[in-house]
Amino acid sequence: MKVQAMGLLGILRLVIIFGFMEIGKAQRKSFLISCGTNSSVTVDGRRWIGDTVPGNNVTFSASGIEASTGTFSGDPVYEPLYRTARIFTDSLNYTVQGTPGNYFLRLHFYPLVYMNYNANDSVFAVESNRLRLVSEFNVPGEILNKNSNLLRSGGNSSFTSLVKEYFFTIDANIIVIDFIPSKGSFGFVNAIEIIPVDDKLFNDSVRRVGGNGGSSSLNLDTRGVETMYRLNVGGSAVKPSQDLDFWRLWDVDSSYMVNPDAGSETRNRTNITYASPNNTFVAPLPIYETARILSNTEVLERRFNMSWKLEVDPDFDYLVRLHFCELRFDKPNQRIFRIYINNRTAAENFDIFVRAGGMNKAYHEDYFDEISSKSNTLWIQLGPDTTTGSAGTDALLNGLEVFKLSQNGNLAYVQRYSNIEGKKTSKSFLWIGIGAGIASIAILAALVMLIVWFCKRKNKDDDDDDAKKTASGWKPLFLHGSIANRTAKATGSTVYQNPNGTVRSGRRFTLAEIRAATNNFDERLGIGVGGFGKVYKGEIDDGTLAAIKRANPQSHQGLAEFETEIEMLSKLRHRHLVSLIGFCDEQNEMILVYEYMDNGTLRSHLFGSDLPPLSWKQRLEVCIGAARGLHYLHTGSERGIIHRDVKTTNILLDENFVAKMADFGLSKTGPSLEHTHVSTAVKGSFGYLDPEYFRRQQLTEKSDVYSFGVVLFEVVCARAVINPTLPKDQINLAEWAMHWQRQRSLESIIDPRIRGKYSQESLMKFGEIAEKCLADEGKSRPTMGEVLWHLEYVLQLQEAWLHTNADAGENSVSSNPDLGPNDVGECEVQDATN
Template structure:
């Protein structure tokens, strides 16, 4: 009997070993280079790095003669990883490259940078770019900006799919600078480690992202609830590093950690190198039902670079509970639900079985450059708990093939950034120190003299603020008055404050001097402030002919600048339409950037919907405003030789004049549409969260249908009178478009309309309005109607509303009369295009209900994370602070 028990125990042990034994991955390409070294270097995990000039590494080093040298140091920093590997380096003073003969497929490219002085090379003088085939990995990179005494080694890991016989790493130093590298790896990856079926945050189902053509950078690889995992303890053959999650947990809610023996982890159908057992055998949970409520969650915050989409992989393994429905929870990324009522065991069938879920999170703008991952109990769960074992975050290249992020601020070399070599380099270091000290003293003397000079000058205008340091607008070729070929205008006889006639073509509008706009706004008196946007402040003013104007003055600290300024002028100088705001002129005098518009006395549409004490708009007024805005957008899309895409349609960019006539404003982000032989314009994503077209967001392909989607959000905002994004609301209501569409699909849109409209909306008018808003918000652009059809349906909704107020709806005679009399206001104003393509004209025998076959699919939209969508609800010319994705 004892023998039988021993045999069973032995079999159980062997079975357990079998479940955790890592699958050995043998890379086709395994190139490990120690740059600048003269001999092989073996690191702690047993890998051998060969010299970068070795002929046995399938590597060709190409550099202009005399532009590459090697250096070494005897480091004395105990915090340095791989000290024997990075004690040597290769330096480049001109563009140079490594060419690797590799097989096709995705490869890891791992780079090691350890900044140390050598000869004439001082770390603070190193700025360079690095590309890998068509991808830019680093741009104007300064290693010392990322290095510190605690973490002196700067490590970068990239995942690049190689489709040619070679991989070329090109180093391009800045002028009078140099590039360097200490060590690098080019290693084949398992082909099934990344699959092209992630779920875009805000969507419901996985979809292809085009990963085969995308390069990625590893940003974070986290062992949640566990310790760090070194490369030698990673899944065999992959050599990844995993760090603990403790440094990324937000606030004091850390939950509880749990662990099991590695031998219990089962991989099912997944390869064992997805993540090592050390990751799945540890976890962080909420801590149990005794302390957890529905509002309790655990949050991780990861600083990222804005302007990119991030591939997020979440690792799960239920190592504590053993049955279905014992742990049901939700997971959120950037304040949007990505997993709802999630039960790990219900998915995989058994405890201790690994599971991973992939998501794509666009991060083009936001209140801060942080990616949030949160987990909390599902409302329906009996036990209020959640679990997470690990996560990975990868940056995906942008439309230009770039992966580079900005450098932190760079300071002079100090013990915290550069480790001085020991031995024969002491004289050299002394010279560097003396040079730095002398240079610093000289800089202080020059700065003091400059301050004295500035303070001693008498200001030309006592009340004139210090002009911001804008570059001159290249519409003139120079910002100096003498080079403009200008003459005084006869409109003003005031000395020194007169207007000028510029050599710029007259269709650019009137050129104002800065002094003239100072006078118009009482020196930019804050009592005349109309609003504040990302570009700057907007003031009410009165110019010399008595006209009321809105003066938008650029803020030099804004991230918006010359490009938006010039685009606005060029676009509005070409456009004249009753439903587009009119540009009167501009100023780039005294290094200012100022735009002057017609004054819209009623301000932005949003101010009349919520957030102010302005009188309520009736349903008829709201429909008329939407029709006016639709006409303006329809003119942009069809009224010119080539269409114009607004790209930032929202309620703060729809302004109202004294008669509540709607005019579309803010053309700083506008783009010329595709030509006849094109279907889209490929461009970086810009716009406002809550209004962005998800298809444009995902593919960076802009079309007129992107404006249609944004206008659909505006329609829902007009009906519901709430912000497009409101993080203060419950999670399911944060994104207004997503929330409103759910009610629309249930046929209950009337339940969420503005309470001030109670009893004021004709049901048929509201139904038609909801239908067209739903079609505008279709997930795919091809399923959305053109703006001409949107306009037609809105006018039909208005006629339904007007007929009900006259007790005229509900009879066939009345309906026929509506069409026969063509009372849907199909004629445009004198400033409109009289015959605009795409605008359907009703016929006498046409049915009342337009025959539309658009898809009823909808998009869940995009959440902004935390913070309101706009800084000020009263902005007249609203623009976000961050132009890269406003």
């Protein structure tokens, strides 16, 4: 009885201890604060209390301004929360009564416009409990310049809001969050979220990358942590409501992969358990139910590593957390691989089954690495370890998180934003490279002469790295022995490989099939003429309409462009890129077969035809589609692809006016990691050509951005980019439009057919985007991702204007009047340095 009583006493003591622990945990409650309002809202199943609601245990030092917006274009789930904000022009702090311990702090920002306060103009800092979180912070700039997956998207996939998440330990009974606007500016915040965190979320001792197995102490008791990335690898996004412990957002990983096709997705949603009780708070089980594995038999050019490229802030320490769960193998030594972080081995002989203790066991590993002041990229790679003798050269990853660690009480990195306010640049634009140092009249005269000369001139030399292919002149493909290898594909298409290693897929048509499809190249079926040759509308044997491009032997484009077009489009698949169906290379012919685009070129809908004009909203949607295609080209592969011939005749429209980029004959693979540009002879089209590229013969993605900026002005003005019949100050569209844009008077030269049918604010922002694209130096231009974000914001402004001006219907523009300046077609530049 005594022993039994002692046992009961021990049990009672444990119950009391755990009871106090639960009471202590209960006291550390969450705080969900809706800013700028005296009412409360329910969002995603949680109640957010207005910051001026009495008895909310929240106080702030200054009232600031309670702002609200009537228009909203973000994630509809967060609409009730993001419609209000607190704006402050002087320092303001929120004080929350809490208890000592660990917390997640999330700050929610939605860049709204309220009265004279525009989020584009706001710059401020934030501190909490002596930890600097951000400095010189601009929300739209952060959205443009960061790839953090904590951005929240709206219905059209444009990122419209931002959540900044931090983890820190407090040793007092209050949490203080200070907002400090920069001099002459203001700041704002929409919502504040404070979540207590279990002590076991982070271990203080973490394996150091490249440290020969050594560990480093994170000292999290004295350091703050910022969440940079949180990715569900191989699966769909996991929403905060699916992560009930800490309400974390887990984004998809594919957009951060160097090559998404390098790994295939796999899933197993049964019998997943945590390898250790300490893991239960680390990630929700849905993260471990999906994964990405290395092997993918459908990849034409198989890569031996799965790679994720993540942009981070330089000169900080980082914690990389990798989540694993073996979903297939039920014994050890079946899947063994290596883990690389920033090209250094983080782990080798990595067997998930052994480390986790079995199959379907959720497990994670943490690694510590330092990023120097000269780098802003974090590489995560998983690849086979062929020295282990495992059953397969495979790898697997379920989830990925990256955390930034504070330095001396600072987590802030001052981001130099890309001229968000659209301020005037001090440099004037010149048609650089033609008669440098000559007076403006001589420059224009020389330009006109060069246009005539290049239009008549036959190119003698192709691009630098294609010269050997075409040294003997224009020849059909079979003379070069190009079709050497043929393998069947499950899709029914065919894969061809040249002796030089070029891999391409698609149907190989016979010349007889092409002649039948085009009625023996009937001129009445002609739908266009380009530098490569004529384009015909045809119907292939299954009744599918196709655009059939037939090379002209007298053209300055030939084998190199033909090969490049097939090679590029064999690798690329995107909604906003024209698809290649196949090709023909018989009897001295070089023919490409594409999907048919019912509405032709963007150029034909702007001027030079009797087609009805596009509305301003339609023009914005077309520009956004083209920008998405170019953004995919620039970021969809490890080195990216530079189009090199962006213009309105290479932007095609399908039956629904969805824009697709076309004509990849001049495209180039981007520079390798150790280079900033590709040195190559100049090719492109006058009027669209990047002057920096023309001058230096150094090609970058920013050359496409410049050309796209010219396209944007062409969309506004609906006139040719080069028209020698106009007064000398109007000949070049880029120079002429920039003159008016710098005076903020772009509406003076807008297409008269849409005058009065657009939001003035949307046109103003549109002009600012185009102006940024045409910056003198490539490094000052935005990326295509930044251009895309701006354009989607412009579209939101136009849609809001249409909603409040219902009588300005999209289809109420007048029919096609006099088209104004004559359509003078641009002339392609082929190796202009010869």
